[in-house]
Amino acid sequence: xxxxxxxxVDAITGRTxxxxxxxxxRELNTPLPRWWLWMFYATIIWSIGYWIVYPAWPLVTTxxxxxxGWNTRSAIVEDLDALRAQRAPYTSRIAAASPEExxxxxxxxxxxxAMGRPAFVENCAPCHGAGGGGAKGxxxxxxxxxLWGGTLADLELTIRHGIRSGDExxxxxxxxxxxxxxxxxxxxIAAAADFVRSLAGLxxxxxxxxxxxxxxxxxxxxxxxxxxxxxxxxxxAPNLTDAIWLYGSDRQTIIEGIWNGRGGVMPAWERRLDDxxxxxxxxxxxxxxxxxx
Amino acid sequence: xxAPPLAPAxxxxxxxxxxxxxxxxxxxxxRRIKWAVLVVTLGIYYxxxxxxxxxxxxxxxxxxxxxxxxxxxxxxxxxxxxxxVYYITGLLILAAMTLFLMNAVAxxxxxxxxxxxxxxxxxxxxIERLIEGDRRERMRLDAEPWTLRKVVLKxxxxxxxxxxxxxxxxxxxxxxxxxxxxxxxxxSGEAPxxxxxxxxxxxxxxxxLAGHMREQVCTYMCPWPRIQAALTxxxxxxxxxxxxxxxxxxxxxxxxxxxxxxxxAGDCVDCLQCVHVCPTGVDIRKGLQLDCIQCGLCIDAxxxxxxxxxxxxxxxxxxTELNIQRRLQxxxxxxxxxxxxxVLYAAIIAVVGLGMLYSLAVRSTVxxxxxxxxxxxxxxxxxGGIRNAYTIRILNKALEARSFLxxxxxxxxxxxxxxxxxxxxxxxxxxxxxxxxxxxxRALVTVHRPPPSPSTPVTxxxxxxxxxxxxxxxxxxxxx
Numbered sequence: 001x002x003x004x005x006x007x008x009v010d011a012i013t014g015r016t017x018x019x020x021x022x023x024x025x026r027e028l029n030t031p032l033p034r035w036w037l038w039m040f041y042a043t044i045i046w047s048i049g050y051w052i053v054y055p056a057w058p059l060v061t062t063x064x065x066x067x068x069g070w071n072t073r074s075a076i077v078e079d080l081d082a083l084r085a086q087r088a089p090y091t092s093r094i095a096a097a098s099p100e101e102x103x104x105x106x107x108x109x110x111x112x113x114a115m116g117r118p119a120f121v122e123n124c125a126p127c128h129g130a131g132g133g134g135a136k137g138x139x140x141x142x143x144x145x146x147l148w149g150g151t152l153a154d155l156e157l158t159i160r161h162g163i164r165s166g167d168e169x170x171x172x173x174x175x176x177x178x179x180x181x182x183x184x185x186x187x188x189i190a191a192a193a194d195f196v197r198s199l200a201g202l203x204x205x206x207x208x209x210x211x212x213x214x215x216x217x218x219x220x221x222x223x224x225x226x227x228x229x230x231x232x233x234x235x236x237a238p239n240l241t242d243a244i245w246l247y248g249s250d251r252q253t254i255i256e257g258i259w260n261g262r263g264g265v266m267p268a269w270e271r272r273l274d275d276x277x278x279x280x281x282x283x284x285x286x287x288x289x290x291x292x293x
Numbered sequence: 294x295x296a297p298p299l300a301p302a303x304x305x306x307x308x309x310x311x312x313x314x315x316x317x318x319x320x321x322x323x324r325r326i327k328w329a330v331l332v333v334t335l336g337i338y339y340x341x342x343x344x345x346x347x348x349x350x351x352x353x354x355x356x357x358x359x360x361x362x363x364x365x366x367x368x369x370x371x372x373x374x375x376x377x378v379y380y381i382t383g384l385l386i387l388a389a390m391t392l393f394l395m396n397a398v399a400x401x402x403x404x405x406x407x408x409x410x411x412x413x414x415x416x417x418x419x420i421e422r423l424i425e426g427d428r429r430e431r432m433r434l435d436a437e438p439w440t441l442r443k444v445v446l447k448x449x450x451x452x453x454x455x456x457x458x459x460x461x462x463x464x465x466x467x468x469x470x471x472x473x474x475x476x477x478x479x480x481s482g483e484a485p486x487x488x489x490x491x492x493x494x495x496x497x498x499x500x501x502l503a504g505h506m507r508e509q510v511c512t513y514m515c516p517w518p519r520i521q522a523a524l525t526x527x528x529x530x531x532x533x534x535x536x537x538x539x540x541x542x543x544x545x546x547x548x549x550x551x552x553x554x555x556x557x558a559g560d561c562v563d564c565l566q567c568v569h570v571c572p573t574g575v576d577i578r579k580g581l582q583l584d585c586i587q588c589g590l591c592i593d594a595x596x597x598x599x600x601x602x603x604x605x606x607x608x609x610x611x612x613t614e615l616n617i618q619r620r621l622q623x624x625x626x627x628x629x630x631x632x633x634x635x636v637l638y639a640a641i642i643a644v645v646g647l648g649m650l651y652s653l654a655v656r657s658t659v660x661x662x663x664x665x666x667x668x669x670x671x672x673x674x675x676x677g678g679i680r681n682a683y684t685i686r687i688l689n690k691a692l693e694a695r696s697f698l699x700x701x702x703x704x705x706x707x708x709x710x711x712x713x714x715x716x717x718x719x720x721x722x723x724x725x726x727x728x729x730x731x732x733x734x735r736a737l738v739t740v741h742r743p744p745p746s747p748s749t750p751v752t753x754x755x756x757x758x759x760x761x762x763x764x765x766x767x768x769x770x771x772x773x
Contacts, residue, residue, distance in 0.1 A: 018307070031309035033513055109713045110733060133669030142672040142682065242675035287712045289672060289682050289737045 095276045099152040102283050116284025119277050132288050136247055137264055142289045145244040147236045150292035156282045162268035170268055173235035179259030192216040193254040199229040199241050202249055311509060314574040316418060317428035321593025330406045331415055342467035349692050351728060359469050383649045387642060394638035396524055398630050399611060400531040405588035410510050413503035417454055424450040428569060454504045462495030508573035511586055518583045528629045532587040533612040534578045537620045545602055560604045567591035567609060577609055659764040660688030661755045671771040678741040679772045686733045687755050689726035696725045696758045701738055703751035704770055708739040743772045
C-alpha cells in the first residue's frame with residue numbers, strides 16, 4: 001500500500017496522497033506539524049525516564065525497583081503518617097479528655113465518633129454488624145437493653161476486658177445447661193419456658209403448666225434472673241420481661257437456651273487497641289442511641 | 294481549504310516544519326478595538342484579586358476568591374457552597390450559548406478578540422515588535438548570523454516574555470488565597486509549595502503557548518475552529534474578502550488602464566498587506582478557512598491601502614458569501630442578525646441567566662440534610678417502642694452564629710433526642726451553628742406506639758430562632 005506509491009498526486013486537488021487506499025478512495029496527505037512528532041518522541045523519552053525512576057519492569061521473581069526505591073506501600077505509609085500528624089491535635093485532646101467531657105463538647109464528640117466508627121467497623125462489626133445492629137446471639141448496641149450495663153464506664157470495661165474472654169477483669173457469668181446436665185426434666189424445662197414467656201407478656205398455650213413453671217423458675221432461675229425476672233447486670237443475666245430477646249422469644253428457642261445454657265463470648269480489646277481508640281469506641285457505642293447516664 | 298500554515302513540505306512528506314510568521318504592525322479601527330479588549334481583559338485578570346469586599350469580621354475580604362480549603366467560592370456579594378456547584382454549570386451553559394450567539398452573529402469574535410490565547414499572543418507579539426522591530430527587521434534579524442546585538446535582542450525579548458508569563462502565573466494563584474497576604478508570602482519565600490508550583494506551570498504554559506506556539510494552538514490544538522465551522526450558517530458575518538469587488542486583481546496601473554477601457558478590473562492590487570499583518574499567516578483572499586481567527590486586522594490593513602490608492606474602503610470586511618453572490622447577481626445584500634438560531638440562543642441565555650438570578654435572589658441561608666441510619670434501619674426498644682436514628686446536617690450560610698430549632702413532622706407523639714445536646718425547658722432542641730458553617734448531629738426519634746406502616750414519611754424542619762427562616766428535608770420513619 002505505502003512505499004513508492006506515496007508520491008501519488010490526487011488529480012482533483014493537486015495534492016499528494018498518503019498512498020493509503022480503501023476501495024479506490026485515497027487519503028490526501030495533510031502533513032502533521034513537525035513539533036507534534038517531537039512531542040511524540042518526547043513522551044517516549046519521558047516514559048524511559050519513568051522506567052528508570054519508578055518500579056517498572058517485571059523480572060522473574062521480582063521487579064525493577066527504580067532509582068529512589070519509591071513504591072505504593074511506602075507511599076501509603078507516608079500518607080497515613082501524615083494523616084495521623086494532621087489529626088494529632090484532636091487525637092491528643094481525645095486522649096486527655098474523659099468520655100463525659102467528649103460527649104458534652106460538640107467538636108470533640110464529632111471527632112470521636114468519626115474516629116470510633118472505622119474502629120468499630122474494623123473490629124466490632126463482624127459480630128455486632130456494621131451499624132451495631134447485632135444478630136442472634138450478638139447484642140444490638142443501639143437499643144436500651146444492656147446485659148452488662150450501658151454507662152460509659154460499663155462500656156469501657158466491657159470493651160477493654162471482654163465477656164467470658166479469659167481476661168480476669170472481664171465480665172463473668174454463665175447460664176448452666178439445665179437439660180443437658182440433667183438438672184431439670186424435659187417437662188420442667190418446657191413449663192419454665194412457658195412461664196418465662198408469660199413474664200414478658202407473650203402468649204402461652206392454654207394447656208401450659210404455669211404453676212410448675214413458676215416453681216421451677218423460683219428454684220433454679222431466680223437466683224440470677226431475679227424473682228421478678230428482670231435480670232442482674234453484675235452477672236450478665238438478661239431481663240426476661242422486656243421486648244428484647246438476644247436469641248429469640250419463641251418457645252423452642254427459650255427451651256433450647258434452658259437445655260443447653262447460654263454464654264456468648266466477647267474478646268478483650270485492651271491489648272489490641274490503644275487507649276484513645278478504646279475511648280473513641282466507648283463514645284461511639286454510647287452515642288449509637290442506647291447509652292445510659 | 295487552504296494549506297495549513299506550514300512551510301512547503303517536500304511532496305509526500307508526512308510531517309512539515311512550522312512556518313515562521315512575522316505579523317506586521319497595523320493600525321486602524323479593529324486594531325484599536327483589539328487594544329481596548331486587551332487592556333480591559335488583562336487588566337481584569339491581573340488586578341481583580343486585589344479588589345477588596347468587606348464581608349465582616351472572620352470572613353475573607355477578597356472580592357473574588359476560590360477558597361479550596363474552606364470549600365467556598367466568593368464573588369463580590371455572592372458566596373457559593375460546594376453543593377451549589379450547579380451555578381458553575383449554569384455559567385458554563387451561559388458561556389457556551391454566548392459563544393454560539395457571537396458565532397451566529399459575527400463569526401469567530403471569541404477567537405479574534407477575546408480568547409486568552411489571542412490576547413496573550415497579541416501582547417507577546419507587541420513585545421517582540423518593541424525589541425526586534427517590525428516584520429522586515431525581524432525577518433532580517435532572524436536571517437542574520439549570531440552577533441552580540443542579536444543575542445542581546447533575543448535575550449531581552451525572552452526575558453520580557455518570561456516576566457509577563459511569570460506575572461500571569463503569579464496573578465493566577467492570587468485567586469486562590471488572600472492576594473496581599475500571598476504576595477508578601479511569595480516575596481519572602483514563605484508561600485506554600487503549591488503556589489510556587491502553579492506559578493511555575495503557568496509561567497511555562499504562557500511563555501510557551503503565547504511566545505512559541507501562537508497560531509499553532511488555534512490550528513492544531515483548539516477544538517473550537519472545527520466546532521465553529523459546523524455551527525455557522527450562510528447569514529453569519531465573517532471576515533470576508535469581497536472578491537466580487539476585488540477580482541480580477543492586478544497592479545494599480547494595469548487595473549486603472551483596464552478600467553479606462555471599460556474592461557473588468559478589481560480593486561485588489563495584490564499588495565499582500567492583508568497576508569503580512571495576519572497573526573496566523575493566512576491569505577484571506579482564499580476565503581473562509583480554519584486557520585483564520587477573524588481578528589479583523591486584514592480589514593485595517595486593506596482599508597489603509599484602499600485609502601492610499603483612492604478606492605473606497607471595505608474590500609475586506611465583515612460580510613457573507615451569500616451577499617457576494619447576491620451582489621454578483623445585481624441584488625442588494627441582506628443582513629439578518631435576527632434569525633431562528635440567534636433568537637434561540639438569546640432565549641436560552643435569557644432563560645438560564647434569569648433562572649440563575651432568580652435562584653440567587655431567593656436562595657435560603659438555612660439548609661438541612663438528613664441521612665437515615667442504614668444499619669439498623671430501626672431499633673426495637675425494651676418497652677416495645679421503635680427508634681430510628683438520623684444524621685442531620687444543618688447549614689448556616691449566614692456570616693454570624695445562629696440557633697436553629699429542630700423539629701420533626703409526620704409522627705404521632707415523637708420523642709426527639711440529639712446526642713450530646715440537652716433540650717431546653719420546653720423539651721425542644723435548639724442547636725447553635727457557627728458562622729458560615731455546618732453542624733452535623735445524630736438525632737434519635739422514638740415512638741412508643743409503633744406506627745402501623747413499616748415506612749412513615751416524615752419531615753425534618755430547622756427554624757432559625759430570630760428570623761424564622763427555615764428549611765426542611767424529607768425522610769422516612771421505619772418500623773417492623
